[in-house]
Amino acid sequence: MKKFAHGISLAAALAVVAAIGAITAPAATAQPPAPVAALQLPRYLGTWHQLAAVPAYFNLVCARDTQAHYALDPHGNISVRNRCTTWSNTPNTITGTATVNDATTHAQLHVSFPGVPTQEQLHGPTNYVVVGLATDYSWAVVTDPYRVSGFVLSRTPALTTGQWQRVRAAITGAGLSTCVFLTSPTTGGIDVIRPVCSG
Numbered sequence: 001m002k003k004f005a006h007g008i009s010l011a012a013a014l015a016v017v018a019a020i021g022a023i024t025a026p027a028a029t030a031q032p033p034a035p036v037a038a039l040q041l042p043r044y045l046g047t048w049h050q051l052a053a054v055p056a057y058f059n060l061v062c063a064r065d066t067q068a069h070y071a072l073d074p075h076g077n078i079s080v081r082n083r084c085t086t087w088s089n090t091p092n093t094i095t096g097t098a099t100v101n102d103a104t105t106h107a108q109l110h111v112s113f114p115g116v117p118t119q120e121q122l123h124g125p126t127n128y129v130v131v132g133l134a135t136d137y138s139w140a141v142v143t144d145p146y147r148v149s150g151f152v153l154s155r156t157p158a159l160t161t162g163q164w165q166r167v168r169a170a171i172t173g174a175g176l177s178t179c180v181f182l183t184s185p186t187t188g189g190i191d192v193i194r195p196v197c198s199g
């Protein structure tokens with residue numbers, strides 16, 4: 001059985017995913033999280049390091065160094081290329097497309113990945129909401145309208161203590177718990193898996 005950096009087995013991690021799903025499942029009347037007031041897409045493009053995430057079935061394959069690269073494609077949409085290093089120390093990549101669903105803020109998008117169930121259609125409902133963003137675009141916090149997923153993205157492999165404080169404030173401000181976000185081991189940054197609420 002594959003072990004995580006801090007000794008949790010994959011089976012235990014799957015149990016955590018199930019538990020988090022139950023914890024974060026919103027009431028039917030819950031309002032979706034508010035996107036940031038304005039997202040400048042040209043500044044948002046480029047490479048992001050995933051420094052933390054809410055565990056999900058699709059990211060359990062990644063052991064470390066998870067990155068997302070965004071670029072404009074010939075159709076004016078955003079090409080998405082996610083990569084990471086797996087538990088067997090091999091590269092894992094997936095490519096997709098993001099389309100903007102919010103012409104006012106540009107901070108609500110639909111991301112599609114061919115071959116991935118429920119995410120195959122190029123256009124569809126919003127499943128990517130930027131709810132926190134540094135003024136210099138050095139970090140971002142992303143979730144979805146139901147607060148099931150969550151990602152902390154950074155331009156660098158590590159954030160300062162002050163930046164992490166602002167990230168935690170953005171997470172709680174969007175109605176999520178920092179304790180359901182687990183750090184993503186990153187070369188040059190945090191090298192263990194632990195809840196973001198633990199500091």
